[in-house]
Amino acid sequence: MSTVVPAVAPPVVEEERPSRAARAPAPRFNRAAIGFLAPAAIFVGVFIIYPVIATVIRSLFNRTGETFVGFDNYVKVFTDSRTLHAIQNNIIWLLVFPVAVTGFGVLFAVLLERVPYRLVVRTILFTPMAVSLLASGVIWRIMYQQTPETGAMNAVIASVANAITHPGHYQGARPSQPDLTQPVGDGYQLAQTVSPGDVVHMGFIGFPVSEIPAGAQDAKDPSGEAGRIVGVVWRDFIPGGGGQVGQVEPGKKGLPDMTVQLVDGKGSVAAQTQSDTAGDFSFASGGGPYHVVLPAQNFHPPFGGVQWLGSSLVTPAIILAAIWVWVGFATVTIGAGLATMSRDLLEAARVDGATEWQVFRRVTIPLLSPLLIVVFITLVINVLKIFDLVYTIAPGSVIPDANVIALQLYLVAFTGLGDFGIGSAIAVFLFLLVIPIMAANIRRFQGEG
Amino acid sequence: MATGALQIAGARRPGWRKALDGVPLHAFFIVAGVLWALPAIGLLLTSLRPVDLFTVSGWWTAISHPQQLSITNYVHLFDSSLIATSFLNSVLIAVPATIIPVICATLAAYAFTWLRFPGRTALLLVLIALMVVPLQMALIPVAQIYGFISPPGIVRVFLFHAAFALPYATFLFRNFFIGIPHELLESARMDGATDARIFRRIILPLAYPAIASFAVFQFLWVWNDLLVGLVFAGSTPPVTVAILQQMRNFGSSVDVISAASFLSLIPPLILFFAFQRYFVQGLLAGSVKG
Numbered sequence: 001m002s003t004v005v006p007a008v009a010p011p012v013v014e015e016e017r018p019s020r021a022a023r024a025p026a027p028r029f030n031r032a033a034i035g036f037l038a039p040a041a042i043f044v045g046v047f048i049i050y051p052v053i054a055t056v057i058r059s060l061f062n063r064t065g066e067t068f069v070g071f072d073n074y075v076k077v078f079t080d081s082r083t084l085h086a087i088q089n090n091i092i093w094l095l096v097f098p099v100a101v102t103g104f105g106v107l108f109a110v111l112l113e114r115v116p117y118r119l120v121v122r123t124i125l126f127t128p129m130a131v132s133l134l135a136s137g138v139i140w141r142i143m144y145q146q147t148p149e150t151g152a153m154n155a156v157i158a159s160v161a162n163a164i165t166h167p168g169h170y171q172g173a174r175p176s177q178p179d180l181t182q183p184v185g186d187g188y189q190l191a192q193t194v195s196p197g198d199v200v201h202m203g204f205i206g207f208p209v210s211e212i213p214a215g216a217q218d219a220k221d222p223s224g225e226a227g228r229i230v231g232v233v234w235r236d237f238i239p240g241g242g243g244q245v246g247q248v249e250p251g252k253k254g255l256p257d258m259t260v261q262l263v264d265g266k267g268s269v270a271a272q273t274q275s276d277t278a279g280d281f282s283f284a285s286g287g288g289p290y291h292v293v294l295p296a297q298n299f300h301p302p303f304g305g306v307q308w309l310g311s312s313l314v315t316p317a318i319i320l321a322a323i324w325v326w327v328g329f330a331t332v333t334i335g336a337g338l339a340t341m342s343r344d345l346l347e348a349a350r351v352d353g354a355t356e357w358q359v360f361r362r363v364t365i366p367l368l369s370p371l372l373i374v375v376f377i378t379l380v381i382n383v384l385k386i387f388d389l390v391y392t393i394a395p396g397s398v399i400p401d402a403n404v405i406a407l408q409l410y411l412v413a414f415t416g417l418g419d420f421g422i423g424s425a426i427a428v429f430l431f432l433l434v435i436p437i438m439a440a441n442i443r444r445f446q447g448e449g
Numbered sequence: 450m451a452t453g454a455l456q457i458a459g460a461r462r463p464g465w466r467k468a469l470d471g472v473p474l475h476a477f478f479i480v481a482g483v484l485w486a487l488p489a490i491g492l493l494l495t496s497l498r499p500v501d502l503f504t505v506s507g508w509w510t511a512i513s514h515p516q517q518l519s520i521t522n523y524v525h526l527f528d529s530s531l532i533a534t535s536f537l538n539s540v541l542i543a544v545p546a547t548i549i550p551v552i553c554a555t556l557a558a559y560a561f562t563w564l565r566f567p568g569r570t571a572l573l574l575v576l577i578a579l580m581v582v583p584l585q586m587a588l589i590p591v592a593q594i595y596g597f598i599s600p601p602g603i604v605r606v607f608l609f610h611a612a613f614a615l616p617y618a619t620f621l622f623r624n625f626f627i628g629i630p631h632e633l634l635e636s637a638r639m640d641g642a643t644d645a646r647i648f649r650r651i652i653l654p655l656a657y658p659a660i661a662s663f664a665v666f667q668f669l670w671v672w673n674d675l676l677v678g679l680v681f682a683g684s685t686p687p688v689t690v691a692i693l694q695q696m697r698n699f700g701s702s703v704d705v706i707s708a709a710s711f712l713s714l715i716p717p718l719i720l721f722f723a724f725q726r727y728f729v730q731g732l733l734a735g736s737v738k739g
Contacts, residue, residue, distance in 0.1 A: 029566050032644040036560035037572075039553040040615050046594070047612030048579055051587035058589060108481070114474060121478050123725070124485050129732065130721035131714045132673035134689045138710040139488045141699060142495050142508070150507050152491055324485065332729060385583050388675045388689075396697060406676075409585055414680055420589050427585045438581050445577050 052431070059424035063417070073425035083412075083426065086403040089315050093322075093386060093404065098379035100323050102372060105330020109338055110360065112331070122335060126328035133325065137392025140321035144308035144393070154305035161303035168298035169211050169257055176203035176236035177246050180294075187296040189263075193289035199224045200231030200292050203246060204255065209239065212253055217278040219254035229283040231292070233258045233275050254279025258298050262290040269293075309394065311401040318393045318402060322386065330375050337371040338364075377437055384433050405430055489714075496522055496707035503703045522708040532709050535691035539713075541603050542678070542687055543671040546610035547664050550618045554663075555656060557615070558622035559648050563634060573623075579616040587613070588680055595681065602683035609681060610671045618663050621731075625659035626652065658727070665724045666731025669717050688713045 062069045077083050108125065112118040128136055145151030148158035179191045180202055194200055199222055212235065219234035237243070238251040258275040262283055270290060275281045308317040345367070349359045365372075387406040394402035403411075405426060413423025494508035497518040511517045527533045560566070561573055587609070595605050629652065637647050653660075678687040686694070692709050695702040721728055 030564040030644070033560045033564040033566035036556045036564065036644070036648075037566075040557035040619060043549075043553060043608075043612040044579065044615050047591060047609060048582060048587060048616070051590035052582060054590035054593075055586050111474060111477065115478060117478075121482060124482050126729075127489070127718070127721070128485070130669060130717045130728065132675065132689055132717070134673070134675050134692060135492070135710045135714050138692070138696075138706055139492045141696075142491055142703070142707070143488050145507075150504060152487070152507060152509065155507055155509070324488070328485075329732070381581060385585065391675070392693065392696065395699065406583075406585055409588075410676065410679070413589055414592075420593075424589055427583070427589065430583050431586050434581050434583060438578050441577050441581065442574055445574065 055424045055427050055431075058420060059428050062421050063419040065420060069421065073421045074429075076422055077425050077429065080422075082400055082403060083405075083408050085400065086405050086408040089402065090384065090386075090404045092315060093319060093383045094380065096319055097322055097326075097383045098376050100319075101326045101330050101379050102376050104323065104327045105334045105375060106365075106368070106372070108327065108331040109334035110364065112335060113338060118335070122328070122332055124328075125331050128325040129328050133388035134392050136321060136325050137389050140317075140324070140389075141309075141393050144317055146305045146307055146309070148303060148305045151305060151308070153308060154303075157306060158303040168259075168296075168300045169213060170204065170207055170255065170298055171211065171301045173204040173207040173211075173299055176205045177201075187299070188294045190292040193291055194229055194262075195288035195290070196227050196229055196286055197224055198229055200229065201246070201248065202231065202233045202292075202294065203236030203248075203252075204233065205235070205237050207235075209235070209253070213256050215277055216253045216256050218250055219248050219252050219279045221248040222280055222282075225282070227284070227286065229262065229285065229288075229290070229292075231260070231281055233260070233279045233281070233294070259295055261293045261295055262288075263293050264288075264290055309398060311398050314394050314398045314402040318389055321393060322383075322389055325389070326379065326382075330379070333375050334368065334371060337368055341367055377440075381434060381437060384430060492707055492711055492714075494518070495703060496711045500701065500704035504700055522704040523712070526705060526708050526712070529705070532688070532691050532705065535686050535688040535709075536712070538603060538682070538685045538691075539672055539687040539689075542607045542610070542682075543668050546607040546614070546671040547668045549607070549611035550614040550667060551660055551664060553611075554615055554618035555622050555653065555660070556648070557619045558626055559644070559652060561619065561623045562626040563647075564644065576616045576619055580620060582616075584609075584613050584677065588677075592680065602681065602685040605681040605683075606678055606687065607671070609677050610667075610674065614663075614667050614670075618667070621663055622656065622659055625656060629655055661724065662727040662731035664731075665720055665728045669720060669728070672713075672717060 058065065059073055060068060060070060062072075108121075112121060115121070143152050146154065148154040175188060180188045181191055182188055188202075190200060190202065201221075219232050222230045222232050224230060232248060233255040234248055235253045235255060236245060236247075238249070243249045243251065254275065254277065256275055256277045256279060258279070258281075260273055260275060260281045261269045262271040262285055264270045264287075270287075271283050271285045273281050273283060307313060341364070345363055346359055349363050354362070385406045386404055387410065390402050390404050390407050391399075391410075399407070399411075409423055409426040409430070412419050412426065491508045494511045495503065497520065498508060498511055499517070499519075499521070502517060561569065561576075591609060600608070633651060634647055637651060642650070672687075673689065674687070675689045675693065678690040679693070682690055688709060692706055692713065695706050695709075699706065
């Protein structure tokens with residue numbers, strides 16, 4: 001069925017042919033037209049045409065509507081920092097969203113041409129278009145939860161980040177004795193050098209017992225062994241009190257899984273090991289002297305999560321959600337355009353030896369461009385009025401940072417004191433932005449008529 | 450033997466392209482499919498877990514710990530009458546907001562297509578211009594009109610939606626009607642049928658596909674609307690507004706929010722899968738509307 005054409009006006013129907021008119025003269029003015037048009041005309045008149053005029057007039061009056069203030073409301077709109085921030089965010093939306101969605105749409109549509117299961121993928125991509133933006137907002141609010149334990153986006157990033165940086169067990173731990181120093185980064189190094197036969201003691205305090213892996217045993221003071229460097233890392237603190245600082249005593253836990261390195265005089269790592277369940281470690285390395293180093297990775301905090309819904313990232317985060325919603329629209333529309341495109345032209349280009357990229361760049365894109373413009377304009381209209389996603393995803397406290405024009409209009413006119421004057425001015429501003437699109441639609445219709 | 454050489458080239462090409470289209474392409478679409486499906490699954494699983502777990506662990510932990518899942522949240526949803534009645538409100542709003550423009554716009558489209566009256570082309574241009582007027586442009590004056598005549602909240606919302614569907618609906622139906630053969634009407638007129646009769650007996654039955662496209666799109670548009678409901682619904686909020694009112698305390702109300710959100714997805718998804726073809730057509734035509 002091709003009777004429904006997206007946003008493209010077909011030619012005006014031709015007037016009746018003279019011969020037929022002569023046989024059964026149609027009245028110049030069919031009175032039935034009044035009856036057919038009246039219901040729609042009343043609705044459109046009361047709910048669209050009168051309000052458009054009334055809003056323009058209302059924008060010239062103050063909050064209560066009693067005093068004529070000229071263009072004061074417009075001056076306020078463009079000097080108020082909240083509204084300016086909303087306009088600024090809308091510009092970011094305009095620059096990113098239509099291009100990104102159209103781009104993804106082309107990518108998906110062109111690649112889907114090559115796979116047999118394109119309908120399944122198209123349907124999955126398109127589904128967000130069928131559900132409310134509020135529900136999509138709830139979905140992404142859940143996805144953007146801040147801690148990696150609860151927010152899926154951060155969980156994915158955390159699994160990558162933690163695989164690269166290896167978070168340690170002992171965040172916030174600090175040495176109990178002054179001979180452990182912090183030369184570089186977050187790691188620790190023993191002040192004195194050691195050689196085979198020496199025994200190393202490294203006590204730590206200042207971290208919760210919950211950070212010690214389960215199965216840790218009480219630390220024991222190791223005895224020296226000839227030809228080996230041995231040592232112990234332990235929690236230099238007895239829960240409930242008692243004990244002496246710097247001493248390995250019963251009730252103090254060893255620290256398992258601590259990475260311990262021997263670093264030679266040239267600064268390179270000569271040996272590395274992990275402490276066992278009682279915090280003991282042992283090196284068989286000969287030579288020396290060495291520095292004993294506990295590298296920073298033991299003390300790294302794990303990735304804490306990107307603050308998606310904080311003031312600085314909230315707009316990009318909502319734009320990302322909007323792209324997720326709208327890519328299906330672009331993919332389906334562009335896919336429909338590709339389906340009607342002449343295969344012969346593409347094949348001819350391929351037979352002539354064009355690469356796939358050349359076919360795409362020189363044949364597919366030029367043929368698609370009228371459709372791409374329609375998709376792009378549709379996205380622009382929608383992005384100017386974006387409201388639901390922003391209001392739903394942004395937590396109350398960051399709404400000023402995520403604000404957009406349509407949301408600011410609602411907030412100004414329909415919450416708090418309710419300023420219909422400024423609200424009307426914002427509406428008129430929004431209206432002015434779509435007038436070029438309106439003019440283009442009319443021109444296109446006339447051109448075809 | 451030029452043809453032979455061509456055939457060999459032609460035979461080799463698909464093999465080479467098959468290699469290109471192989472694993473990376475399928476991997477790409479698997480990743481895309483997961484990225485687009487998973488967030489919705491996240492909503493479903495969240496709605497099936499106890500609210501206390503929301504700030505402790507992610508919804509995906511329910512996959513390995515299915516004992517977390519229960520329908521308790523959905524049962525509780527109907528304890529509070531607010532959310533339960535909001536679903537009814539959404540139906541009471543969406544049905545008239547779909548039927549009214551179907552009636553008014555098919556009538557108007559009939560006039561624009563088949564009847565002669567002064568200023569027909571000019572009015573059609575006005576209609577096209579009105580299609581992209583942002584509905585924000587009408588909120589304040591209509592709120593003032595409603596202030597004078599104070600109709601019930603549900604009526605306020607569906608009248609507004611009905612009106613803003615009209616330019617696009619009329620245009621859509623007119624585009625459909627001009628494809629109907631002129632002779633069909635002429636012969637009926639010869640037989641003395643009135644325009645009212647022709648409209649009811651000939652045009653409406655033929656217009657079924659266009660009406661279906663519009664109706665599916667409009668019902669979903671209204672069902673999914675937040676802004677108009679927020680401004681006009683008052684004490685009879687549609688489900689979107691009722692959910693939004695809970696979102697101030699997202700963490701502690703996520704049980705209600707997620708369960709109500711998931712329930713609110715079901716009517717659109719049923720319509721979408723049952724009338725997919727009509728829905729896509731209606732959406733493509735209506736996506737520019739104000």
